[in-house]
Amino acid sequence: MRPLSILLPCYNEQQYIEQTILSLVEQDYQDFEVIISDNASTDSTVEKIQQIIEGDKRFKLIKQKQNIGAAHNWMFLIEKIETEFAMFLGGHDYLSPNFVGECLEAIQKNHNISISFGIPLAINEKGDIINFHKFKIYNLSDPSPSARYLSAAEYLNDATCVQGIMRSSLLKKFEFAPISSIDLILISYMLWHGNLHYHPETRYYRRIFEKRESSYMERITGQKNSIRDRYPFFQAYLKNFNSLFNGSEELRCQSLDELLRILTRRFGKQGLKPLGALSRFKMSFWPFKK
Numbered sequence: 001m002r003p004l005s006i007l008l009p010c011y012n013e014q015q016y017i018e019q020t021i022l023s024l025v026e027q028d029y030q031d032f033e034v035i036i037s038d039n040a041s042t043d044s045t046v047e048k049i050q051q052i053i054e055g056d057k058r059f060k061l062i063k064q065k066q067n068i069g070a071a072h073n074w075m076f077l078i079e080k081i082e083t084e085f086a087m088f089l090g091g092h093d094y095l096s097p098n099f100v101g102e103c104l105e106a107i108q109k110n111h112n113i114s115i116s117f118g119i120p121l122a123i124n125e126k127g128d129i130i131n132f133h134k135f136k137i138y139n140l141s142d143p144s145p146s147a148r149y150l151s152a153a154e155y156l157n158d159a160t161c162v163q164g165i166m167r168s169s170l171l172k173k174f175e176f177a178p179i180s181s182i183d184l185i186l187i188s189y190m191l192w193h194g195n196l197h198y199h200p201e202t203r204y205y206r207r208i209f210e211k212r213e214s215s216y217m218e219r220i221t222g223q224k225n226s227i228r229d230r231y232p233f234f235q236a237y238l239k240n241f242n243s244l245f246n247g248s249e250e251l252r253c254q255s256l257d258e259l260l261r262i263l264t265r266r267f268g269k270q271g272l273k274p275l276g277a278l279s280r281f282k283m284s285f286w287p288f289k290k
Contacts, residue, residue: 002058003084004032004104004165007077009070010091011039011219014048016207019127021052021059023094029101034059035080039222040067045091069222071178078171087165096203103165103199114194115187118202125209129221133208135160141195146255147239148191152184154262159183160206161198166190175240178221179232185240192244230267237263 006024010017024034036059038046046063053059062080064073074088084106089095099118107116122133135158162183162202174189176182187196218224241259245252 001083002031002033003108004100005081005083005086005168006034006089006100006163007031007072007074007081007086007088008034008036009039009077009088010036010041010045010049011067011070011073012041012045013041013091014041014043014045015150016092017045017048019051020089020091020094021049023097024089024100025052025056026097027095028098029104030058032058032104033083033099035077036061037073037077038063039070039073040064046185063282067222069178069220071176071182071220072222075176078176081168082174084168085165086168086171088163090163090206092207093163094205096205099199099202099204100165101201103197106197106199107165110197112194113278114170114190114192115161115164115166115196116160116199117197118199118204120158120160120204120206122208129205130208135206137198138196140191145192146241146245146247147218148195149188149244150255150259151261152188152191153237153259154266156184156187159187160204161196161204163194163204167193175236175243177232177236179236180228180230181233182220182222182236185233185237188237189240189244233267234260234263263271 008020013020036049038049038061040063046061049061053061064076067238077088080084086108096118103116103118107113119137120135122130122135124130138152138156138161140148140151142151159181170190170193174186212219222282238256238259242252242256247253
């Protein structure tokens with residue numbers, strides 16, 4: 001069995017998908033499989049993919065009958081994982097030729113690493129590197145799992161590292177949901193189990209768009225006029241932390257308080273609106289049940 005599955009969700013990527021897939025074909029390390037889930041593209045994405053991967057048995061293309069939304073497409077791909085390690089690759093992003101081999105070797109050799117990633121670089125729609133758009137390199141290597149988790153919740157403004165190589169056993173246990181910023185919760189969850197590692201000589205090229213045809217939430221859910229609601233995000237973050245924590249009940253409540261303070265500082269109190277006030281929120285959810 002190959003050690004790594006590369007999960008490639010895509011939707012209407014006809015302009016970029018060739019560069020994305022060729023960056024996999026041209027990797028220095030070749031012992032991986034690629035599972036592509038096309039989310040009912042309405043352009044020539046599927047035809048381009050079929051032309052490029054023809055004859056390469058490492059690639060498997062699955063065509064969704066309808067747009068199930070980006071979140072459900074990720075969930076669909078996670079269910080297909082049978083390898084020890086897995087990573088996501090955006091359908092309009094691409095990798096440096098040494099990315100897979102170097103990042104995979106790092107996480108294989110170090111059990112303290114939970115996300116193995118390259119240096120993220122921003123590119124525009126033409127493929128030019130955007131010098132003024134710099135992704136931050138985060139130092140999230142505190143020896144305490146809860147400290148790493150809370151630090152990610154507080155400081156992680158850029159979630160590009162969610163495309164790093166992860167342990168499949170952990171990824172499969174994560175409770176995915178079609179809510180805003182679920183990738184931030186996933187990163188915190190992974191950091192509970194280990195450190196975020198950046199391989200300094202590899203690159204992840206993330207494409208930044210000035211304008212998108214659909215809104216962020218429409219892409220997440222696959223439904224028109226979807227509105228971003230922070231309440232499910234707050235609720236999922238607190239629930240996830242609670243499921244991982246195994247200390248005293250006093251420290252559990254203190255940590256949940258701190259996480260809620262972090263979320264309200266970062267995202268405002270709109271995540272509390274359905275419950276009216278912070279006190280009502282806490283009364284409804286403390287203590288959580290595992």
